[in-house]
Amino acid sequence: MQNTAPLNWRRFPERYLLRGSYCETCKQAFFPSRAICPNCRRKGKLISIEMPRTGKIISYTRVHVPPEGFKNEAPYYLAIIELENGAKVLSQIVDSDPEKIKIGAKVKKVFRRIAEPDEYGTITYGYKFKVVE
Amino acid sequence: MRVVIVGAGITKFAEHWNKSFRELIVEAAVKAIESSGLKGEQIEAIYGGCMASGRLIGQEHIGALIADQLGLNPIPSTRCEAACASGGVALRTAYLAIKSGLHSIVAVGGVEKMTELSTQAVSFALGGAGDQEIELFHGATFPSLYALLARAHMHAYGTTEEQMASVAVKNHANALLNPNAQFHKEITIEDVMNSAYVAEPIKLLDCSPITDGAAALILASEDKAKELGLKGVEILASEQASDTLALSSRESLTELKATRIAAQKAYERAGIRPSDIDFAEVHDCFTIAEILAIEDLGFFKKGEGGLASEKGKTSLKGKIPINPSGGLKAKGHPVGATGVAQAVEAYMQLMGLADKRQVKNARIGLTHNVGGSGATAVVTIYKRFKG
Numbered sequence: 001m002q003n004t005a006p007l008n009w010r011r012f013p014e015r016y017l018l019r020g021s022y023c024e025t026c027k028q029a030f031f032p033s034r035a036i037c038p039n040c041r042r043k044g045k046l047i048s049i050e051m052p053r054t055g056k057i058i059s060y061t062r063v064h065v066p067p068e069g070f071k072n073e074a075p076y077y078l079a080i081i082e083l084e085n086g087a088k089v090l091s092q093i094v095d096s097d098p099e100k101i102k103i104g105a106k107v108k109k110v111f112r113r114i115a116e117p118d119e120y121g122t123i124t125y126g127y128k129f130k131v132v133e
Numbered sequence: 134m135r136v137v138i139v140g141a142g143i144t145k146f147a148e149h150w151n152k153s154f155r156e157l158i159v160e161a162a163v164k165a166i167e168s169s170g171l172k173g174e175q176i177e178a179i180y181g182g183c184m185a186s187g188r189l190i191g192q193e194h195i196g197a198l199i200a201d202q203l204g205l206n207p208i209p210s211t212r213c214e215a216a217c218a219s220g221g222v223a224l225r226t227a228y229l230a231i232k233s234g235l236h237s238i239v240a241v242g243g244v245e246k247m248t249e250l251s252t253q254a255v256s257f258a259l260g261g262a263g264d265q266e267i268e269l270f271h272g273a274t275f276p277s278l279y280a281l282l283a284r285a286h287m288h289a290y291g292t293t294e295e296q297m298a299s300v301a302v303k304n305h306a307n308a309l310l311n312p313n314a315q316f317h318k319e320i321t322i323e324d325v326m327n328s329a330y331v332a333e334p335i336k337l338l339d340c341s342p343i344t345d346g347a348a349a350l351i352l353a354s355e356d357k358a359k360e361l362g363l364k365g366v367e368i369l370a371s372e373q374a375s376d377t378l379a380l381s382s383r384e385s386l387t388e389l390k391a392t393r394i395a396a397q398k399a400y401e402r403a404g405i406r407p408s409d410i411d412f413a414e415v416h417d418c419f420t421i422a423e424i425l426a427i428e429d430l431g432f433f434k435k436g437e438g439g440l441a442s443e444k445g446k447t448s449l450k451g452k453i454p455i456n457p458s459g460g461l462k463a464k465g466h467p468v469g470a471t472g473v474a475q476a477v478e479a480y481m482q483l484m485g486l487a488d489k490r491q492v493k494n495a496r497i498g499l500t501h502n503v504g505g506s507g508a509t510a511v512v513t514i515y516k517r518f519k520g
Binding site for chain 2: 007011014030032058059060061062063064065066067068069070073076078079080081088089090091092103114115124126128
């Protein structure tokens with residue numbers, strides 16, 4: 001099995017702080033970080049920024065058949081969220097009234113454990129989102 | 134230089150407990166060679182589509198394995214991987230090899246052996262088609278990614294779960310007429326609607342199955358086909374496009390842009406319009422995927438794919454028959470084989486060999502093969518070859 005600790009460690013800024021990229025040339029934000037701007041390529045000037053912590057749901061689903069590591073959470077909600085700067089992120093929606101999980105609903109970032117510990121015992125943490133009442 | 138498919142072969146799509154990966158690809162390849170009337174030593178190169186053999190059976194180096202098992206060493210043999218579009222990419226790469234003028238007879242294969250692991254382990258292997266680090270990591274599965282597309286389509290256009298169900302019902306009906314299909318079972322809208330949710334709004338009977346199988350083609354240059362008096366089906370165009378691996382990075386959730394771009398380029402190269410297509414094999418890994426495909430390929434206006442499916446416009450006797458083979462949904466979906474199997478169906482239809490599922494007056498056909506949730510799309514257009 002893959003030792004997942006180094007991968008998770010590398011991803012701390014993204015998963016803990018929602019850190020991504022912003023291109024000063026085309027003024028577009030990207031999440032997660034990119035090494036090169038897909039619009040401007042070498043003419044782009046990427047800087048690292050923290051993403052806004054709020055956004056809105058643009059699509060969602062309720063997962064009944066979970067992958068490895070998510071059995072204890074199923075069924076759970078997943079959504080694609082458009083953050084306030086236009087960058088998009090796929091995340092779980094937690095701690096929310098199912099009636100309020102809808103396209104257009106406002107959500108904010110929360111910090112949670114992501115999945116059950118893997119075979120290496122690595123416990124992963126990061127962002128999830130909840131509906132803003 | 135025109136490129137002609139001069140032979141095609143396919144195994145039964147099934148849970149093959151008694152056949153290995155290598156036996157499946159050899160069976161399909163031998164059928165293809167026999168249908169072409171050629172001899173093995175006339176083949177100059179092999180391109181094989183296979184998505185996840187490393188995860189599924191612990192075997193990589195599939196190109197060499199295929200050449201070895203077919204007794205075709207030492208010709209070059211190359212594996213093509215683009216998730217579920219591996220077969221389509223293998224076909225296109227073989228087409229390019231002939232177009233380039235370097236080769237005049239090339240074999241194309243596609244194969245996957247998926248049923249020897251638990252569903253959970255297969256799901257993990259297939260998850261490799263998506264963005265592991267930023268989407269699968271957060272609990273996404275393939276049904277859930279397509280569920281996100283389905284929900285967005287329902288919201289934008291009023292597409293219903295019953296309309297999606299009608300795709301599954303139609304493809305199961307077509308598969309009843311295909312002896313090589315995995316499922317020979319008629320289903321109803323109620324069956325689909327009553328099946329359990331996998332990821333809302335996608336239910337179990339909206340999903341394609343886990344399948345073992347292989348398919349193969351023999352391609353020849355026009356000159357070689359004429360010289361040897363070979364009949365077949367001409368490839369008018371084969372185009373491929375790429376998009377972001379992460380679904381969340383897409384510009385739109387109501388289309389697969391890679392499909393739309395590949396299709397536009399393919400129609401342009403072939404010099405035809407969507408209305409010239411007599412039938413299509415499209416990538417219906419989930420029922421919503423067929424609805425997206427028939428819109429993105431230009432057969433129906435954006436947003437009207439669900440209604441068109443419900444109204445029977447895509448049935449075998451409809452305005453444009455979609456997935457006469459039964460599609461991925463009911464013929465089965467051995468991922469690396471699928472793109473090649475679609476081309477085998479196009480060949481059968483255009484040669485008039487499709488028996489009970491024959492599309493009447495089929496002159497021009499199209500195949501559409503997607504990798505993951507649309508990060509790769511291959512669109513290929515075919516016409517009967519008249520030497």
